[in-house]
Amino acid sequence: MKSKEVDLNLYYMDDGQVNKNKKQKNNKIKEREKRIKQSKQIEKEKEEFDLDTETVIKMTNKNRIKKEEQIRKITTKKEHIREKKKKKIKFVLKILLLLFIIIGGIIFAMTSPIFNIKNIEVVNNEQVSSETIISLSGLKTDNNIFKFNKTEVIKQIEENAYIEDVKIQRKIPNTILIDVRERVPKYSVDFMGKYAYINTQGYLLEISEDSKELPIIQGISTPEEEIVPNNRLQNEDLEKLEDVIKIMDTAKENGLDVEITSVDIKDKNQYSIYIEKEGKKIHLGDKSNLSNKMIYIVALIEKEKGKAGDIYVNGDLNNKFQPYFREKIEI
Numbered sequence: 001m002k003s004k005e006v007d008l009n010l011y012y013m014d015d016g017q018v019n020k021n022k023k024q025k026n027n028k029i030k031e032r033e034k035r036i037k038q039s040k041q042i043e044k045e046k047e048e049f050d051l052d053t054e055t056v057i058k059m060t061n062k063n064r065i066k067k068e069e070q071i072r073k074i075t076t077k078k079e080h081i082r083e084k085k086k087k088k089i090k091f092v093l094k095i096l097l098l099l100f101i102i103i104g105g106i107i108f109a110m111t112s113p114i115f116n117i118k119n120i121e122v123v124n125n126e127q128v129s130s131e132t133i134i135s136l137s138g139l140k141t142d143n144n145i146f147k148f149n150k151t152e153v154i155k156q157i158e159e160n161a162y163i164e165d166v167k168i169q170r171k172i173p174n175t176i177l178i179d180v181r182e183r184v185p186k187y188s189v190d191f192m193g194k195y196a197y198i199n200t201q202g203y204l205l206e207i208s209e210d211s212k213e214l215p216i217i218q219g220i221s222t223p224e225e226e227i228v229p230n231n232r233l234q235n236e237d238l239e240k241l242e243d244v245i246k247i248m249d250t251a252k253e254n255g256l257d258v259e260i261t262s263v264d265i266k267d268k269n270q271y272s273i274y275i276e277k278e279g280k281k282i283h284l285g286d287k288s289n290l291s292n293k294m295i296y297i298v299a300l301i302e303k304e305k306g307k308a309g310d311i312y313v314n315g316d317l318n319n320k321f322q323p324y325f326r327e328k329i330e331i
Contacts, residue, residue, distance in 0.1 A: 115145045118174040127162040127182045127205075136160060137178065145170055161205045161229040187244070188214040190262075191227050202233040202241050217244060219266025240265040243287045247271065250290040254298050270314065275301070279308030279328070289317055296323040 120139055122130035136157045139148060154166045157180070165181040185197035188211045189204075197205045197214065206229055222234045233241065244263050251257040251273075261276040271284040282297055284290075293313040300311050300323060309328040315321030 110144055110146055114173050116174060117141050117143050117145050117176055120176045120178065122178045122180065125180050125182060127184070128160055132160070133157055133178060133180065139176055145174060145176065161203060185212065185214060187217050188212065189220055189227065190216055190218045192224065196227050198233065200245060202238045204229050204231045215248065215260050216262040218262055218264045240268055243268065243271065246287060246290060247273065247284065250294050254294045256294065256298065280311055282311045283314040285314030292317050300325045
């Protein structure tokens with residue numbers, strides 16, 4: 001009966017008590033939710049902390065890797081610099097060694113009697129004797145083969161008008177080879193009762209009493225004071241000399257070149273040649289139509305053989321001019 005009374009008492013609890021119990025229950029629920037929320041917050045903060053820690057670790061690792069990379073680059077650069085220095089030092093040492101060897105070789109070559117000149121050979125010379133060329137060179141036996149200047153020696157040899165070009169060769173250990181190219185006299189210029197030899201380029205080679213049986217060129221305009229060995233004829237004479245060469249080449253084709261004694265070039269429009277053997281002077285006119293003129297000359301020489309006189313081929317062969325011979329009248 002007592003328990004029933006209790007239950008009845010509970011049943012008949014007033015509304016205030018019920019509200020109180022509900023309130024307590026709600027507070028407990030709220031408190032539990034709060035704890036749950038706090039727990040979640042803690043978990044979240046923990047996760048965030050873990051994330052931050054991981055980020056920090058990653059950043060730390062990244063910085064560490066970056067730093068290691070920088071250290072590696074610096075180390076590599078230093079090694080490269082050291083290697084470069086080593087190579088440079090080796091190169092300098094090689095150069096110094098090479099210079100030492102070269103200097104030593106030069107000193108030996110300049111002082112050793114092994115390299116003293118014993119032979120001086122001259123080749124390709126016909127106009128100038130070997131003795132003259134050696135004398136001009138200034139080279140002497142028993143002098144060191146390296147103790148002379150090639151350019152100076154060449155210049156000294158070329159002082160001779162006959163020498164056009166010179167090459168000097170040292171033949172180790174003791175021989176000097178002098179290779180020359182000479183100018184060859186082809187004509188002689190009538191000069192104050194003497195003869196000045198010239199080549200086909202108009203270089204004056206030598207003045208002599210003898211004409212050497214070379215064709216004599218008369219009537220040049222080059223002043224007498226310029227007729228000196230190693231000089232050259234003036235331009236006007238050089239132009240006429242080209243015509244003389246054409247005349248002689250055409251004469252050679254007809255077998256007359258060896259017969260021509262002299263060529264007069266005073267007037268380029270009235271060239272003439274003289275054949276002493278035949279006593280005939282041939283009036284060529286200008287340089288035109290030389291081949292046809294030579295044919296007439298040969299024919300007239302043959303026709304008038306043994307007669308001294310003048311042959312005229314200086315007219316216009318293309319305009320009915322007829323070459324002719326005029327015999328010299330002895331008084």
